Structures are given as C-alpha cells and as structure tokens.
Amino acid sequence: MQPIRPVLAAFCLMGVGSAAAEKAQIAVAANFTAPMKAIIASFEQDTDHTVKISYGSTGKLYAQIKNGAPFEALLAADQKRPELLEGEGVGVPSSRFTYAIGTLVLWSADTEKVEDGPALLESGDFNKLSIANPKLAPYGEAAVETLEALGQKAAIEPKLVRGENIAQTYQFVDTGNADIGFVALSQVMKDGEISKGSGWIVPSDMHAPISQDAVILNRGKDNLAVTELFAYLQGEKAEAIIHAFGYETE
Template sequence: MKVRPHVSIALLLALAAAVAAPGAAPSATAGEAQIAVAANFTAPMKRITALFEQDTGHSVRTSYGATGKFYAQIRNGAPFEALLAADQKRPERLEAEGVGVPGSRFTYAIGSLVLWSAKPGLVENDPSLLRTGNFNKLSVANPKLAPYGEAAMQTLSALRLRQALEPRLVMGENIAQTFQFVDTGNADLGFVALSQVMQDGRIAKGSGWIVPGDLHAPIRQDAVMLHRGRDNPAVIELIAYLQSEKAQAVIRDFGYQTE
C-alpha cells in the first residue's frame, strides 16, 4: 500500500470508520506500528491498543514517557512512526520541521489535572491543603519536559503559591514518575493526570481535587504521524482508529475530553 506524504484527515476518518465498524475483517496483511506515547495516556492507550489489534490484526509497539524527551529522540533519529504527545507544540514543531506528515496532526484528547494524594481524606475538594501547608512534599512533573508539569506550575502561579511551595517540590521526569512518588508515599501529594487515578467516573483511590481548567492553559494533546511511518498501513490505521468513536469512548472513560 503506497501512501502519499500528505495524509488527509478525510482519509484517516474514512479508515477509522472502516476499522472500527462492527464485524470489520482484520487487515489481510498484518503490520506493526512503533509509537511514542505520552506517559499520562498509558492506561487508555493500552486498552485502545488491545481493541485495535483485535479489530485489525496489526500489532503495536508502544513506548511511554515524557513528551519533551520523545521530541528530542525523534529529532535524533529514534525509530518511532507516530507520536501521541501530551501537548500541541511538539507535534506542531515536528510538522514544521518536516519530520511529521503534513495533515496528519489532530487533537486526540484534552487532559485534566488533579491534585492527588494516596491518603484518603487528605485532599479536600479544593486547594486548601496547599494554602495551609500541612504536608511535607509536593510532586510535580518536570515542566520543561512534561506539559502536565507545566500546567501544575501554572496552577501554583494562579493560586499565588508557587514561590512559597517551590522548596517542597519533588520533580518527576514525567507524569508517570510523578504519580509513583505520590503512590509510594515519597511525596504526600502531587499534581498528576486525572486519567491516572480515575476509574468508573470517579477518583478510585486516595483523595483529590480536580483542578479547574481556568487555572492553567488547556492541556490539548496532539498526535502526529511521522514520515518514518507514512507508508506503513498499521500506522495509518492506528492514527485513524484513534479518531473513531470506539477509541474516543475509551478516552472519555479515563477522564479526558474529546473533540
């Protein structure tokens, strides 16, 4: 299957409808896609990957980590065929730099930030704990690498608490490590992705405050196909599948908004 460098959204949407249709036959020639995925999207991506592989016969190799780190690796020749970022600016940059396929970029999810503790009852449904200071350490993702970390620092600035709380910050390389610091008790609380703690429409463990969207810039997460994957049917169909209602329903189940 030969694909032109410009992959239109119309083509992707048509493919999405085909591969997500009930009873659709798996692809006659199974392929493999190698995808870099923002750490906050780990849980929904695992579920989507399982559905995609079942529906299409293709396989997906995923690497999870910080968007900023993936961007640097891709620019240095890492063999990824698509990037599911935690922001918009890196996919836009890759497209502008000629590494991303023109017309393939789209917003696959809009994230939510939550102030979370593994301890039940510690975080009320407001930021009062941050103001009282009755905690030891606050974990945030590195704002230079992770958009959720950038949103966390914007939130602290909006609350006028950034300067006061900076000495208590524990910095994670990405949002997965940030969650781990809090989950293991190395930090009393932290700003993590809602998708990491949400199950069946509620915070499933510990306690948390879902940060209002007006306290930070929108966390719009874009995907982009990379030129390395432009001739790979598995990559093209996966990018399309992410825009199908089947995949979008999974994304919403984990607390994201979709367009």
C-alpha cells in the same frame, strides 16, 4: 470530536480490518499510558496489526525523535511538539489532530488528605508536593500555572519534588515519598471517579488547556498499521475509552 482527516476517513469507511498485518512503533506521552493500553488491546483485537509503545515525557520523546529514534508516530501531551515536528519536516503534513484534552488533579494516596485543594496548598500541611518536570512535561507546566494562579508558587517551591514525567510523579505520591502531587486524572480515575486516595480536580481556567496532539512521522507514512491506528483513535471505540479515563475530546 475533530472530524476525521480525509486521508484517514477511507479506512473507517471500508472497515478497520486489514488485508495485510503490519507492525507499528509509537511514542506516547506517559499520562496516556492506561487509556493507550486499552485502546491498543481493542485495536489489535479488531485488526491483524501489532503495536509497540514507548512511553515517556513529551519533551524526551521529541528529543529522541529528533535524534533518530525509530518511532512512526507520536501521541504527545501537548500541541507544540507535534506542530514543531510537522514544521520541521519530520511529521506528515495534515496527519496531526487533537486526540484528547487532559485534566489535572491534585492527588494523595491518603483517602482523607485532599478535601479542599487550595486550602491544603495554602496551609502547607504536607511534606512534599510532586509535579512533573515543567520543561519536559505539559502536565508539569500546568501544575506550575496552577500554583501561580493560586499565588502559592513561591511558598511551595522548597517542597517541590519534580518527576521526570507524569508516571514518576504519580509514583512519588503513590509510594508516600510525597504527600500530594499534581497528576493526570486518568492515572487515578476508574469508572468515572477517583478510584483511590483523595483528590481535587483543578478547574480548567487555572492553566492553559492540556490539548494533546498526535502526528504521524515520516517513518510511518507508508505503514498501514499506523494509518489505521490514527483512524481508530478518532473512532467511537477509542473515544469511549478516552472519556472513561477522564479525558475530553473535541
């Protein structure tokens, strides 16, 4: 895991507990919904702080931040938007770090549908394939890259259904509106394995790494709840949760 930034390390050394409780308002990529809920529950239990989360596609959250949304930090599903915010003077310099590396999975709610992912895609034996909008969601971009790597993008294009974000993409498959879909492994994993349906974990060399960066925004630079949350995200408790949902860390 990436070393804790000096600005955050002091909070880890003196303990997580805070003298004064504060509130934080954070924007989080939709793929990280389940682990973030678990992390926040643990963080709020260990501190007196409270955290309000807004989930959505990274592209939309970035646009909202640029338009003045009152978020104090962003946990994106890519590295590009946090880097842009930092470069544009909206993100706090040196606060950015990679909190998780995501995994893509071809998934179906049918327990017998996905046995051999590439073979299924080549066969066309499915009604619709759901992916997140690649213009807004890094997981959608990774899905397109995977289809290109398999040489199936052109053939499957007529069957594609695009969700606004990875959460909607999952819903399309979970409700049966699409037979299969490319979703985040964290959405279907429990106790180290796919908990329902069937899936094929996409090899990481089929798409660019889904490195997910977090950055503190100017609105949150003086908020102790935000600073301590970023330290917490790089600690052992959060790392254990992140790994439990199928993510890697640096």
